[in-house]
Amino acid sequence: MSNFPNSFSIPLDKWIDGIMEWLLINLEVFFDFIGFVILNVIVTFENLFLFIPWFIFIPLVGFLGWKFVGKKSIAITFMLMLLLIGSFGYWELSMKTLSLVITSVFFSLLIGIPHGVLMARSDKLESIMKPILDGMQTMPSFVYLIPALMFFGMGKVPAMFATIIYAIPPVIRLTNIGIRTVDKEVIEAALAYGASSKQVLFDVQIPLAKPSIMVGINQTTMMALSMVVIGSMIGAKGLGMEVLLAINRIEVGKGFEAGISIVILAIIIDRITFSFSKKR
Amino acid sequence: MEEKQIVIKELWKIFGKDPKRVLKNDNLGLTKTELKEKTGCVVGLKNINLEINKGEFYILMGLSGSGKSTLLRNIIRLVKPTSGDIVINNKNITKMTNDEILEFRKDTFGMVFQHYGLLPHLTVIDNVAFGLKIKGLSKEERYSKALEVIKTVGLSGWEYNYPGNLSGGMQQRVGIARALANDPDILLMDEPFSGLDPLIKREMQDELVELQDRLKKTIIFVTHDLHEALKLGDRIAILKDGEIVQIGKPEEIVTNPEDSYVKEFVKDASPAKVLTAGCVMEQPDVLIYSWEGPRTALTMLRSSNRKIAFVVNKHKEFLGVVNESALLKIIDNEPSATNIPKEIIKPRAFVHLDTLLEDMFHIMAKEPLPIAVIDENNKFKGKITTDILFENIIPLGGHNE
Numbered sequence: 001m002s003n004f005p006n007s008f009s010i011p012l013d014k015w016i017d018g019i020m021e022w023l024l025i026n027l028e029v030f031f032d033f034i035g036f037v038i039l040n041v042i043v044t045f046e047n048l049f050l051f052i053p054w055f056i057f058i059p060l061v062g063f064l065g066w067k068f069v070g071k072k073s074i075a076i077t078f079m080l081m082l083l084l085i086g087s088f089g090y091w092e093l094s095m096k097t098l099s100l101v102i103t104s105v106f107f108s109l110l111i112g113i114p115h116g117v118l119m120a121r122s123d124k125l126e127s128i129m130k131p132i133l134d135g136m137q138t139m140p141s142f143v144y145l146i147p148a149l150m151f152f153g154m155g156k157v158p159a160m161f162a163t164i165i166y167a168i169p170p171v172i173r174l175t176n177i178g179i180r181t182v183d184k185e186v187i188e189a190a191l192a193y194g195a196s197s198k199q200v201l202f203d204v205q206i207p208l209a210k211p212s213i214m215v216g217i218n219q220t221t222m223m224a225l226s227m228v229v230i231g232s233m234i235g236a237k238g239l240g241m242e243v244l245l246a247i248n249r250i251e252v253g254k255g256f257e258a259g260i261s262i263v264i265l266a267i268i269i270d271r272i273t274f275s276f277s278k279k280r
Numbered sequence: 281m282e283e284k285q286i287v288i289k290e291l292w293k294i295f296g297k298d299p300k301r302v303l304k305n306d307n308l309g310l311t312k313t314e315l316k317e318k319t320g321c322v323v324g325l326k327n328i329n330l331e332i333n334k335g336e337f338y339i340l341m342g343l344s345g346s347g348k349s350t351l352l353r354n355i356i357r358l359v360k361p362t363s364g365d366i367v368i369n370n371k372n373i374t375k376m377t378n379d380e381i382l383e384f385r386k387d388t389f390g391m392v393f394q395h396y397g398l399l400p401h402l403t404v405i406d407n408v409a410f411g412l413k414i415k416g417l418s419k420e421e422r423y424s425k426a427l428e429v430i431k432t433v434g435l436s437g438w439e440y441n442y443p444g445n446l447s448g449g450m451q452q453r454v455g456i457a458r459a460l461a462n463d464p465d466i467l468l469m470d471e472p473f474s475g476l477d478p479l480i481k482r483e484m485q486d487e488l489v490e491l492q493d494r495l496k497k498t499i500i501f502v503t504h505d506l507h508e509a510l511k512l513g514d515r516i517a518i519l520k521d522g523e524i525v526q527i528g529k530p531e532e533i534v535t536n537p538e539d540s541y542v543k544e545f546v547k548d549a550s551p552a553k554v555l556t557a558g559c560v561m562e563q564p565d566v567l568i569y570s571w572e573g574p575r576t577a578l579t580m581l582r583s584s585n586r587k588i589a590f591v592v593n594k595h596k597e598f599l600g601v602v603n604e605s606a607l608l609k610i611i612d613n614e615p616s617a618t619n620i621p622k623e624i625i626k627p628r629a630f631v632h633l634d635t636l637l638e639d640m641f642h643i644m645a646k647e648p649l650p651i652a653v654i655d656e657n658n659k660f661k662g663k664i665t666t667d668i669l670f671e672n673i674i675p676l677g678g679h680n681e
């Protein structure tokens with residue numbers, strides 16, 4: 001009696017597989033196109049970061065740190081940390097990881113900000129999107145790898161696809177909140193002077209929501225970084241893959257170096273993007 | 281006939297689902313609370329009818345939630361009326377499409393908000409030029425006009441500061457400058473000075489009055505502060521639960537409150553700040569015409585048992601006062617005099633018809649004698665005595681119960 005009756009089974013797995021199959025067959029061209037676009041953007045960023053020599057890149061990051069975070073000591077720390085990555089022999093892999101992060105953030109913002117704006121302008125859409133976003137954020141990150149693998153096979157593109165999906169909720173959410181919390185009187189003032197709803201959006205709502213949107217960008221970027229590392233499980237080359245290899249070969253020291261490099265990237269990206277949200 | 285700038289007819293605003301269904305005959309008589317219970321809808325405005333003249337300083341007054349802001353927002357159609365007509369500059373704005381409304385707002389209105397409604401990410405000059413930018417003017421045109429109005433409101437030198445660095449009073453000056461920059465026909469002001477401290481508030485009120493004298497805009501001004509209303513308004517409309525309960529000149533409102541709600545409002549109005557000489561003056565028992573001669577004057581004085589009286593000339597212009605003994609002396613010395621000679625007419629203080637009682641205290645304090653009231657052409661209109669003055673400064677609530 002302790003066995004659940006075999007005759008009662010809901011074949012959800014079969015249904016989902018069926019849907020996926022249908023999607024794969026019927027939307028093949030569509031997924032090919034998306035894969036093509038993502039790949040090209042990755043390659044462009046990769047070429048860019050690998051083209052810039054380290055002795056220019058490091059001072060450049062130092063300058064950004066000084067300019068945006070606002071302290072010389074921070075700029076110097078950033079530069080020393082990057083030198084450390086170089087000394088581990090992970091410069092090239094770091095640049096690859098960075099280009100993956102930047103590509104996924106690029107797409108996340110491209111898709112996420114307009115969705116946040118739409119969500120802010122419609123209560124109905126908000127009530128539909130909110131539970132979806134909540135669900136997305138509680139889902140374990142590697143779950144996204146499975147459909148990504150099915151659509152795109154192994155490699156960078158599925159890793160990117162999964163990363164974009166995983167990292168997009170914060171920017172949507174915070175764009176929505178930022179726009180919704182703009183002072184109603186300010187919007188009324190703009191309307192009273194004859195502004196159209198487009199003018200209100202671009203001249204009032206988005207500028208005033210900017211700090212909030214920037215916090216969203218910061219969070220999205222951090223999530224993208226963590227997912228890019230996980231994405232190495234399906235073949236995205238970068239620091240994450242080094243950690244994975246080190247685990248397989250039980251090379252604790254190597255894994256540690258790669259891990260530290262990831263943490264360094266995370267700190268630098270976080271500090272710089274976070275500083276944007278503080279600017280007027 | 282004064283030119284009408286705004287005519288509002290049978291305006292209703294109901295907030296809630298499907299508001300038109302609420303406007304059925306059997307609902308129209310219900311109070312706000314009854315209607316809320318029956319239909320779930322909130323009455324914003326209930327059958328508003330009013331006319332505002334060009335150049336008028338019109339006050340909307342009432343307790344919080346009485347519908348003042350809603351009425352103001354209907355006029356610029358930030359809130360869409362449920363039914364009724366609003367005609368502005370002979371155009372019915374309730375019939376306009378959205379695009380027409382946008383254009384109409386740009387040309388017609390300037391609006392000032394309680395919390396200023398400024399854009400924190402723009403400098404003072406860009407805030408002031410905001411309406412002009414929306415109108416599509418070039419940066420040069422915008423800035424030259426903006427600089428001009430910034431000067432008008434006394435903010436020169438602050439053009440490139442951000443609103444966040446300015447005091448409340450200064451921020452509201454930016455708000456007013458922004459409204460003036462468009463050169464609108466109508467200024468809408470929603471409790472613009474409520475958030476300011478009393479001294480700044482008074483200063484801004486004085487400046488607004490001055491500005492109005494100069495620019496002759498039509499102003500619709502929302503306030504819940506009676507003294508502000510009385511000080512600024514040409515006319516005051518009092519709202520209660522979305523209905524107008526009384527419309528009148530300031531002195532009509534305080535002297536003749538129509539119901540208990542208005543009475544409650546004007547209870548602690550200080551009449552000295554509202555009533556003018558013209559409202560309270562009395563006619564003198566004797567008025568002496570200088571050309572009638574000393575003998576007639578003397579007879580008139582004696583017949584009314586007076587020792588002294590006001591004198592006017594042929595045009596009824598106020599000259600001063602004469603007393604009995606001076607008249608007697610003249611009659612003795614120059615029995616043939618046909619006119620009262622200037623030398624015996626003594627000067628006497630006078631005030632104008634629109635002088636507030638408040639401003640007469642210091643005159644009366646110096647010399648507690650009856651004073652003359654004259655109009656803008658120096659014509660004698662009446663007199664005010666210390667008795668009259670004191671009778672009229674008892675708080676208004678006092679003699680209504």
Ligand SMILES: Nc1ncnc2c1ncn2[C@@H]1O[C@H](COP(=O)(O)OP(=O)(O)O)[C@@H](O)[C@H]1O
Nearest residue numbers: 295322323324343344345346347348349350351
């Ligand atoms: N958008 C709205 N939705 C529902 N009710 C509203 C809305 N705006 C105003 N009201 C109601 O209309 C009434 C008048 O409000 P308002 O015009 O803001 O009053 P006042 O400006 O005199 O304080 C209030 O009862 C208020 O709750």
Ligand SMILES: [Mg+2]
Nearest residue numbers: 348349350470
């Ligand atoms: Mg209000």
